[in-house]
Amino acid sequence: MNNWKRTVPCGTMRAADTGTELVLNGWVHRQRDFGDLVFIDLRDRTGLVQIVVDKKDAPELVATANSLRSEFVVSVRGTVRPRRAGTENPNLLTGEIEIAATGLEILNASKGLPFQVSDEEQMRLVDETLRVKYRYLDLRRSKMYSMLEMRHRAVKRIRDFMDGRDFLEIETPIFTKSTPEGARDYVVPYRLEPGLFYALPQSPQQYKQLLMVAGCDRYFQIARCFRDEALRADRQPEFSQLDVEMSFVEQEDVLELIEAMTVDVVEHISDKQLPQPFPRLTYDEAIRRYGSDKPDMRFGLELIDLAESITGTEFVVFRSALDNGGQVKAVRYPGGGALSRKETDDLSNFCKEFGAKGLATIAVTEPTPAGVKSAISKFMTDEQMQAILTALRAEKGDLICIIADPKPSVVANVLSRLRLEIGRRCGLRNPDVLQFALITDFPLVQWSEEGHRWEAEHHPFTMPYEEHLPYFDTDPSKIRAQCYDLVCNGQESGSGSIRIHRPDIQAKVFDLLGISREKQQERFGHILEAFSYGAPPHGGFATGIDRLLMNLLDEPNIREVIAFPKMGFGYDPLMDSPSTIDDAQLQEIGLRVVPRKKTDRTE
DSSP, X not given: OOOOSXXXXXXXXXXXXXXXXXXXXXXXXXXXXXXXXXXXXXXXXXXXXXXXXXXXXXXXXXXXXXXXXXXXXXXXXXXXXXXXXXXXXXXXXXXXXXXXXXXXXXEEOOOOOSSOTTXXXXXXXXXXXHHHHTHHHHTTSHHHHHHHHHHHHHHHHHHHHHHHTTOEEOOOOSSBOOOOSSSBOOEEEOTTSTTOEEEOOSOSHHHHHHHHHTXXXXXXXXXXXXOBSOOBTTBOSXXXXXXXXXXXXXXXXXXXXXXXXXXXXXXXXXXXXXXXXXOXXXXXXXXXHHXXXXXXXXXXXXXXXXXXXXXXOOOHXXXXXXXXXXXXXXXXXXXXXXXXXXXXXXXXXXXXXXXXXXXXXXXXXXXXXXXXXXXXXXXXXXXXXXXXXXXXXXXXXXXXXXXXXXXXXXXXXXXXXXXXXXXXXXXXXXXXXXXXXXXXXXXXXXXEXXXXXXXXXXOTTBOBOGGGGGGGTTOGGGOBBSEEEEXXXXXXXXXXXXXXXXXXXXXXXXXXXXXXXXXXXXXXXXHHHHHTTTOOOEEEEEEEHHHHHXXXXXXXXXXXXXXXXXXXXXXXXXXXXXXXXXXXXXXXXXOOOOOOSSSXXXX
């Protein structure tokens, strides 16, 4: 073949193209050799098409066709023709036609594969580290390419939406200043003066606020961010987020934008059910009803406070929790009354893993005091038991699960996790539904027992409600901030706030966080000074592109929606990084390696 360049992609031919002469390029997905007749499934990013090499029509091509193996790169010239009746493939868009080959050239051979790209069943058994090591092969799979395509479409839709709202896309620096608050920074040595370092941004937070001071008014960016923190299923050391900031706005303006943008993107690229409008809960309400500030609201089963129902109880576990400022709360397990003793014990052990001292249960055979089975029945009056059943709206066959603890945070955490487990077991977490919600009015700060100091709940640039400013001097735990989270199906999807734009309030927050005036100037002097030059009221948010894709594609692991992800401890098996650098490089940047005493990796 003198002209091997394709004229059309593989997956675009249809029955209407019968008789068309064309040239295709792609990878051999499968080859089926019947001697004088060879079938080749040829693949590119648009799909598969069947190639037929027939000895009676093109005898000179048979030897080459016989030599093909999976993932050879080839060029095929041929003519579109209908498949023989009864051999059509309804699972392929090209399933009604085939290409009768008149020319065939091997553009590149492939050696034996570490795994079979063409075998999706086998791919489920392939070790994930091996897949990431050979990611360029893994990405040839149609499932992985579909992920990349949806990611492209989501980002394009975001850009189109933001442009339609008069936002400017502005790039902010990757090399920035370290501000050791929250997660660890990744640092980069400054070669010209050893001992100085850049940091990679955990977010463009300060730069986007400075853009508001500059009068840019409406900014957005598809930003790359970096955090040196423990990896989880929904976390990577580097990730992408939509970053947004707006001037002369109140919280409602930002929340409207978040919801409108999310709806626009999801409805244009996905068939997921998207209940609207997004429910809104305050932080305190979310904790009270669901035990979590990122509740999965695809189902009910809200947590119920039993303090009033068990007034006067002599059950020492409940009484002790309430007398010490704690809580006694419960969640209903539909059909859980049928659990065996062992299954109930396993449920109790599940709760203990998250800090519970135990789990009290009430199996409901009938929703009356006489129709229950529970070890705590002897400690409860009929009135108290009936009050519990009524409060939980218990039905026949239910199991009422009760947690009591002097620490409300323990009760919330345990019951939140138990509620999700019950939802999973009962099939209530419908994967076809994206239930977004907006959580507002977070505490400005939380007390760290470990550090014996106040720490920012979101970040130190969040504006408190003006009426809460007096609490700085009396009870900082009462301060609520103008900040908000976007959550989806029990996972944080994004967050934001109205920002502090007055230097006096910003300094007050830094004071509360225990950052000395000297340190304030050293770390944040640039932004404090900027606020003194007429900073407008402003606010914004950031939402994770990777986490959005996880929800759209029903992927439980963030690595599945990133082209080249990292494995545990941030290791990249493809590039074998992080890696050492030679002594000359170390000397040039003024560093030397001091080995750790421990041989194991630590977070």
